[in-house]
Amino acid sequence: AQSVTQPDIHITVSExxxxxxxxxxxxxxxxxxxxxxxxxxxxxxxxxxxxxxxTLVQGIKGFEAEFKRSQSSFNxxxxxxxxxxxxxxFCAVGAQQAGTALIFGKGTTLSVSS
Amino acid sequence: KAGVTQTPRYLIKTRGQQVTLxxxxxxxxxxxxxxxxxxxxxxxxxxxxxSETQRNKGNFPGRFSGRQFSNSxxxxxxxxxxxxxxxxxxCASSLGLAGGNEQFFGPGTRLTVL
Numbered sequence: 001a002q003s004v005t006q007p008d009i010h011i012t013v014s015e016x017x018x019x020x021x022x023x024x025x026x027x028x029x030x031x032x033x034x035x036x037x038x039x040x041x042x043x044x045x046x047x048x049x050x051x052x053x054x055t056l057v058q059g060i061k062g063f064e065a066e067f068k069r070s071q072s073s074f075n076x077x078x079x080x081x082x083x084x085x086x087x088x089x090f091c092a093v094g095a096q097q098a099g100t101a102l103i104f105g106k107g108t109t110l111s112v113s114s
Numbered sequence: 115k116a117g118v119t120q121t122p123r124y125l126i127k128t129r130g131q132q133v134t135l136x137x138x139x140x141x142x143x144x145x146x147x148x149x150x151x152x153x154x155x156x157x158x159x160x161x162x163x164x165s166e167t168q169r170n171k172g173n174f175p176g177r178f179s180g181r182q183f184s185n186s187x188x189x190x191x192x193x194x195x196x197x198x199x200x201x202x203x204x205c206a207s208s209l210g211l212a213g214g215n216e217q218f219f220g221p222g223t224r225l226t227v228l
Contacts, residue, residue, distance in 0.1 A: 032214050043204055043219035100213030101170050104157040
């Protein structure tokens with residue numbers, strides 16, 4: 001079955017510290033991978049996506065993610081977290097095939113401490 | 115370019131009633147997807163419409179239905195509301211099919227069923 005797992009429900013990071021949010025997927029086809037962020041009361045905003053090519057992708061707001069096929073992972077990283085990064089982060093997987101839905105993980109809530 | 119708009123933003127209904135939610139996609143986008151977001155279940159895919167045709171449907175009862183108009187605007191209808199239908203309903207649009215394209219999300223409609 002196709003699924004996305006975000007093992008960490010809640011993470012607290014000090015401002016200025018580095019961040020890594022984990023994402024593992026189970027998908028039969030070649031996956032398209034996405035990271036979205038949701039601030040309270042807002043819709044989702046795309047941070048970055050991976051379709052093919054270089055497995056290290058750069059996104060907005062200083063985020064990057066690395067696709068590791070052997071580990072079925074697509075972890076999100078940021079070298080230095082800002083207080084404004086506090087939000088909920090969702091990993092999602094899809095494919096460019098008719099009838100393929102985007103499957104989301106349950107999300108990781110990031111809190112930033114001063 | 116205007117983003118995805120959803121109306122209304124907030125809605126309060128009672129059990130047994132029906133409700134219609136509206137979504138206007140970004141100009142030029144032909145795909146509209148709907149998601150239900152709850153604290154317990156996370157983001158769950160409802161359905162996707164592309165060029166007025168339902169292309170994919172999630173695992174929801176028949177009380178949940180939708181349609182897309184020739185201008186790509188979409189509506190979602192829930193009949194015979196239940197308490198468990200209380201959720202944030204998110205609409206997303208994309209140029210192509212949702213699974214392989216960046217989706218742009220609206221702010222959502224917060225539905226409360228009493």
